[in-house]
Amino acid sequence: MSEEFKLGDLVWAKMKGFPPWPGRVSNPSKEIKKPAAKKGPTFCVFFFGSNNYAWIEKANIQSYHQHKDTLISSSKTGQFKSAVEAIEDFIAKGEVFEDGPDPDSLFDRLKEETNTDVVAKSPKPTKPRKETPKAKRSESSLGSRPAKKRRESTASNSNISSTSPALNHVSPVPPPRKSTSTLLNRPANITRPVTPLLDVETMSQTLKDKNILPSNLKFGFLGLGIMGSGIVKNLINSGHHVVVWNRTEDKCTDFVKAGAESVLTPSDVVASADITFSCVANPQAAKDMIFGNCGVLTEITSEKGYVEMTGIDAETSQDIGEAINAKGGRFLEAQVQGSKVQAEEGTLVLLAAGDRTLFDDCQTCFEAMGKNSFYFGDIGNASKMNLVLQLVAGVTIAGLAEGMALADRIGLQQKDVLEVLELTSLACPAILDKGRAILDCDFQPQLPLQHMQKDLRLTLGMSDQLEQNLPLTAAANEVYKHAKRLGYADYDASAIYMGAKF
Structure with missing residues (x-):
């Protein structure tokens, strides 16, 4: 004959993949919704030791006291033993029987005592919470192996979150250790930072003090990111003729208002300028500027110079240099030491290598960009430095x-x-x-x-x-x-x- 369970009853609750676990029939919290897929009567069970909840079918629930002697030896893991100790401690403190004190008040008091170091909803589950009921593991995997080895689970287990959409519950796993409780406070949902608008038309005092006589050459610039924006600002404000391109065209608007020209593709920049600078995100982006669709190579001639300012490795710099030289163009790598503030103030340090004549032709630009420039000889040396x-x-x-x-x-x-x-x-x-x-x-x-x-x-x-x-x-x-x-x-x-x- 099947038993009827009521709120406050102490039970053994069985979930797929886990041994029968000590728990208590409880009122579900608002975030624990009853799944529609369950067949027959279900009860919300609080699991001792893990302090989690789950909806369990009546057929998988047995009376704790009636089956204690049989089921208490169903598992020998440390987590299971901790759960048994927790329910026994609960009984010892409250003497919870049908005619005993109010079980809800006792239960709430115990939960408050045992849950001081557990965050109810963490932005990222801790390692123990990866043991979900959907993971089909043998009882030996829940045995007395070292904690580190328990991480060797199936791929499906590692990808299941602490709340299973199929069963709509949180698995009965051990609570996080106190030493890792601070990890649960890590920030979540980090948003992309908003970059403050750059006042392109205002000349810095540092640039005024340099009193630069600009070159008569026309300069192109690819990339108006954090560094590129500050560099181009100083080129424009020092009197250089600049043509700009950026992957997102709207970034060019303020520079056009300040006196720059804007074109549609990197190849258009090279076609319009005598010397083109590139300052993009990474080595792959730098190669895309050269070899990509409407890239730099299509317009490189013996009259063109190309200066790579992207932070890249020596091999990438040499590959780009060989491609530019093969078309008859001049190539210079000009690595940048400094950050956003130095780029805007014109106090960068520039590390150059490659064509010496191109280095000399860029001197007025380097004066506008930084406080000093160094020449290191062969292509790749500047990248290494x-x-x-x-x-x-x-x-x-x-x-x-x-x-x-x-x-x-x-x-x-x-x-x-x-x-x-x-x-x-x-x-x-x-x-x-x-x-x-x-x-x-x-x-x-x-x-x-x-x-x-x-x-x-x-x-x-x-x-x-x-x-x-x-x-x-x-x-x-x-x-x-x-x-x-x-x-x-x-x-x-x-x-x-x-x-x-x-």
């Missing part, structure tokens, strides 16, 4: 982020750390600026995090070819990648702090 400098910068920022995260974790005031740091030999604009950004959680992009991670990746690739160990760079690269996965790719490199903290 830039990656070495980016390695130092990337590892330094990562170290700062980890230090600030540790200070916060151990209860120190981050502003005190920064104040002391400012008085030491470590004080420099890069560390102090990134430290303030971390302190204020203001990660408006100066140098995007994804670009820094890209440079570290290229550096590791370069070192791998030479079998040069870069353990610190490799470790820092992983933290940047983690921050990217959290959604901070488009934010400033200082947002690596979020990867270090969470």
